[in-house]
Amino acid sequence: xxxxxxxxxxxxxxxESLKISCKGSGYTFTSYWIAWxxxxxxxxxxxxxxxxxxxxxxxxxxxxxxxxxxSVDKSIKTAYLQWxxxxxxxxxxxxxARHGSYIDFWGQGSLVTVSS
Amino acid sequence: xxxxxxxxxxxxxxxxxxxxxxxxxxxxxxxxxxxxxxxRGQAPRLLIYGASTRAAGIAARFSGSGSGTEFTLTINNxxxxxFAVYYCQPYNEWPPETFGQGTRLEIK
Numbered sequence: 001x002x003x004x005x006x007x008x009x010x011x012x013x014x015x016e017s018l019k020i021s022c023k024g025s026g027y028t029f030t031s032y033w034i035a036w037x038x039x040x041x042x043x044x045x046x047x048x049x050x051x052x053x054x055x056x057x058x059x060x061x062x063x064x065x066x067x068x069x070x071s072v073d074k075s076i077k078t079a080y081l082q083w084x085x086x087x088x089x090x091x092x093x094x095x096x097a098r099h100g101s102y103i104d105f106w107g108q109g110s111l112v113t114v115s116s
Numbered sequence: 117x118x119x120x121x122x123x124x125x126x127x128x129x130x131x132x133x134x135x136x137x138x139x140x141x142x143x144x145x146x147x148x149x150x151x152x153x154x155x156r157g158q159a160p161r162l163l164i165y166g167a168s169t170r171a172a173g174i175a176a177r178f179s180g181s182g183s184g185t186e187f188t189l190t191i192n193n194x195x196x197x198x199f200a201v202y203y204c205q206p207y208n209e210w211p212p213e214t215f216g217q218g219t220r221l222e223i224k
Binding site for chain 2: 044107
């Protein structure tokens, strides 16, 4: 069974750093891309970027380029999304998702709350 | 950049009835369209890919149609668990960065 299991909810202050994770199982991890998708509460889905799990080839959406860093450690089948300095506007649910042409599996989501 | 327009924004339908959701692309995408369902408090899940192919485990009451720029998701015999938000996503370009804005399906 394909699974993407994400790290838990986080509460942070503005200016703090954060790294959330997404662990894949039940499939050949290095054969797929892992995307990160943001969802602000009550809003739609926003594609942030994606990384190929085998060679770490990374593509960022222009809106998120320079705002976040996507990485992967294929030895432990885990992808990451990180911020160096959080803002209140980063408060959202973040999903990882496996894709080739289209997304076929989603993680359960990681809720990030940034508040002073 | 492809723009996707979903309509209506909100659709009210009774249990047991049929729901028809639309997704329009700003340019032709062939059959490279996926539909996702997001129930309240849950992650999205894949329903349809290739505009009309149901994903594994998806009930037969869900069907997709269309090609080019006009696409439809039809849900027959609506069940309580079908009331959710539905998103379309084109994938003729790579990576597939665009999502429609979603249609909320609510109980009438």
